[in-house]
Amino acid sequence: MKAERFAGSDGLAGTTLRINLTTGEIKSSPTDTKLMREWYGGRGVVAKILYDEVPRDADPFGPENLFIVSAGVMSGCFIPAGAKVGFGSISPLTNGHGDSNMGGHLGPALKFAGYDLVIMSGIAPKPTYLFIDDDTVELRDAAQYWGMGSLECEPVMKKDLGEDFEIATIGPSGENGIRFSCITHDFGRQAGWTGQGAVMGSKKLKAIAVRGTGSIKVHDLAKLTEHVSAIIKRTKTHPNMDPWQKYGTAFFIEWSNSNAVIPTRNFQTTHFESIDGISGEALVEKCLITHKACFGCWMNCGKYTKAVLPGKETVYLEGPEYETGSLCGSNLGMTDINQVAYLNWLLDNVGMDTMSGGGVIAFGMECFQRGLITTDDLEGHTLNWGSVEDAEHFVDMIVHRRGIGQHFAGGTKRAAEYIGRGSEKFAMQVKGQEMSGYDGRYAPGMMLAYMTCDIGAHHNRAWTITVDMAEGRETIEGRAKVVIYLQHIRPLFDCWCICRLFWGELDIEPEEIVESLNDITGWNITAADAFKTSEKIWNLVRCQYLERNRADGRTFDYPPARAWEDKIPTGPGAGKGLTFEQVEGMLDDYYACRGWDPKGNPSREVLHDLGLDFAADNLEKIGLLGKPLPNGIPAVRGERYKPKAF
Amino acid sequence: MTIFLKAGGQLRAKLNPDVDYYTRKVEIDGGKTIAEILDAISLNPAFVALIHVDGKLKDLSYTPSDGQTIILQPPVSGG
Numbered sequence: 001m002k003a004e005r006f007a008g009s010d011g012l013a014g015t016t017l018r019i020n021l022t023t024g025e026i027k028s029s030p031t032d033t034k035l036m037r038e039w040y041g042g043r044g045v046v047a048k049i050l051y052d053e054v055p056r057d058a059d060p061f062g063p064e065n066l067f068i069v070s071a072g073v074m075s076g077c078f079i080p081a082g083a084k085v086g087f088g089s090i091s092p093l094t095n096g097h098g099d100s101n102m103g104g105h106l107g108p109a110l111k112f113a114g115y116d117l118v119i120m121s122g123i124a125p126k127p128t129y130l131f132i133d134d135d136t137v138e139l140r141d142a143a144q145y146w147g148m149g150s151l152e153c154e155p156v157m158k159k160d161l162g163e164d165f166e167i168a169t170i171g172p173s174g175e176n177g178i179r180f181s182c183i184t185h186d187f188g189r190q191a192g193w194t195g196q197g198a199v200m201g202s203k204k205l206k207a208i209a210v211r212g213t214g215s216i217k218v219h220d221l222a223k224l225t226e227h228v229s230a231i232i233k234r235t236k237t238h239p240n241m242d243p244w245q246k247y248g249t250a251f252f253i254e255w256s257n258s259n260a261v262i263p264t265r266n267f268q269t270t271h272f273e274s275i276d277g278i279s280g281e282a283l284v285e286k287c288l289i290t291h292k293a294c295f296g297c298w299m300n301c302g303k304y305t306k307a308v309l310p311g312k313e314t315v316y317l318e319g320p321e322y323e324t325g326s327l328c329g330s331n332l333g334m335t336d337i338n339q340v341a342y343l344n345w346l347l348d349n350v351g352m353d354t355m356s357g358g359g360v361i362a363f364g365m366e367c368f369q370r371g372l373i374t375t376d377d378l379e380g381h382t383l384n385w386g387s388v389e390d391a392e393h394f395v396d397m398i399v400h401r402r403g404i405g406q407h408f409a410g411g412t413k414r415a416a417e418y419i420g421r422g423s424e425k426f427a428m429q430v431k432g433q434e435m436s437g438y439d440g441r442y443a444p445g446m447m448l449a450y451m452t453c454d455i456g457a458h459h460n461r462a463w464t465i466t467v468d469m470a471e472g473r474e475t476i477e478g479r480a481k482v483v484i485y486l487q488h489i490r491p492l493f494d495c496w497c498i499c500r501l502f503w504g505e506l507d508i509e510p511e512e513i514v515e516s517l518n519d520i521t522g523w524n525i526t527a528a529d530a531f532k533t534s535e536k537i538w539n540l541v542r543c544q545y546l547e548r549n550r551a552d553g554r555t556f557d558y559p560p561a562r563a564w565e566d567k568i569p570t571g572p573g574a575g576k577g578l579t580f581e582q583v584e585g586m587l588d589d590y591y592a593c594r595g596w597d598p599k600g601n602p603s604r605e606v607l608h609d610l611g612l613d614f615a616a617d618n619l620e621k622i623g624l625l626g627k628p629l630p631n632g633i634p635a636v637r638g639e640r641y642k643p644k645a646f
Numbered sequence: 647m648t649i650f651l652k653a654g655g656q657l658r659a660k661l662n663p664d665v666d667y668y669t670r671k672v673e674i675d676g677g678k679t680i681a682e683i684l685d686a687i688s689l690n691p692a693f694v695a696l697i698h699v700d701g702k703l704k705d706l707s708y709t710p711s712d713g714q715t716i717i718l719q720p721p722v723s724g725g
Contacts, residue, residue, distance in 0.1 A: 240655060254695075259692060
């Protein structure tokens, strides 16, 4: 069909698509500029739409769940790393708000085609893909692609449709409802967290193919050009640019090992004796083919590589970057970068998030180590540390839901609930989302970041390890404020759909990014405004989580007991670890700083101040509104708590 | 001899640049390793994830020569 497209301006493409996959109905409407302004596009708008439109008892795999694609307000514009696209739905991993994003070219392509948001509901009657070619929008039969691996499917679709289409696909993992499935694009960019690929699969949506030939109007092109040109000039001569381009994030593996945070053998310890074999240097020496960048970026942090293992066909992939390098490397006891790269390719191709996937395999390996699962459960196979063959077979059992694989298909938390016998202690997740590639036992702020992250134990919202090092790794003092500061600034990049590495690594200040945002949108906001809106989004997502899961927030915020029962046994962190009292103390501090009550429930005072009275009313109806604050609203916002290390 | 240390990101403030936004000039006796140079300016090497000299990786035991520029890379703030 030909979709009516509406004029865009101020960074917006102009049109929102609503698609009912059950009926095939496609509607276009002008993008709600007020909604985009108030919720900053991207993650914020996704949070508001999910809150408003998805019933609290809706099954994440059911027709009432929405699957939203958002290109944000800055993606596709003349701005460094303006390449992100966000996905959102109620997460099948956490049963709360879920969002994830990726770089590449899809976000800009969607906006060039004329669309800011694509909101999908229902379940297609048969395998389907969404085809967008400027004003042509169609749901097409995907029977010929269903069952293909993600990395196999993309070139086939490009051959069928045209090389200039941007493609995002899921693999068999998403098709089969594996709850930690990802979405893949551009031969190796993934939206991995919170099981967005599984939601796509539940809707029988195999892929999204987009070609856009239009352009985006910005509010003040002259100012934007001036400001961005200055950023380009500065970052091109940044001292860290050359190492970044050479090694990407993988250079960080050795540092993480020598500073006692790298997860090793399912977070049993934080020091890997064979780190040289999986380091960034090993990646460059053994696997690197060439460097790769996203749309509008000159950082080239992506690495096209190959994995060569005896007895296996050579495979080509993008990565491993740090997270995959740690979670599919040291965390699985893999000693050779080619093993890690091969597993990276395997999980990418089946469509399984390498971070959660690495965590789930590691949990299975520790269960095998402890005799909680045996070869009888594994079709006669072992599941030993450092064995690619064992890991590959186990992944196949999970993807195809064979035997015990069925129980690991729900992620680490659900697998531990099935296996029991104390395995919950080392199921390394919070709220159902597996931990990222950092052990927080000797980095208390990092542990608090996992505990309180709105999508489960993910580093995306806050990463505090250098703050922990600077301010004391054995004290919890001040960590809540640091975590909250980061939880407000980092998600802003996911709202605006730009990469945060320019801020974190290349010294572009938040004020400069807000300046460019104003050039694009004409919003005329300040950095303080941005922090407050980010806090509003954070609180709304918390309310959504409580309303869906119907218990005090604190009950969901604990890490597995390994966090306080097991001290780190080896390496530079030997003997270090948290106590339960420290875990409790960090939660107490965090809730107090946020203006939530000691049970972890947001108070009406804070929700009112953020313009979320409707959410306060909803919490009150189910008895989960936080108790009134005896000392009023704490001053938690903006840069007041900006840590020294930033 | 004179050594130029460069750093950005989280390391920049710790380095206290005095030449330009990223660069600090250090006057020090010859024959010192990077570890000794960092110690002399009270910069904890734990905050350095990677050392780059003339496009090549070096470690803390490397002894720079007069006039060389040493790039100190901080850890990525969440990969």
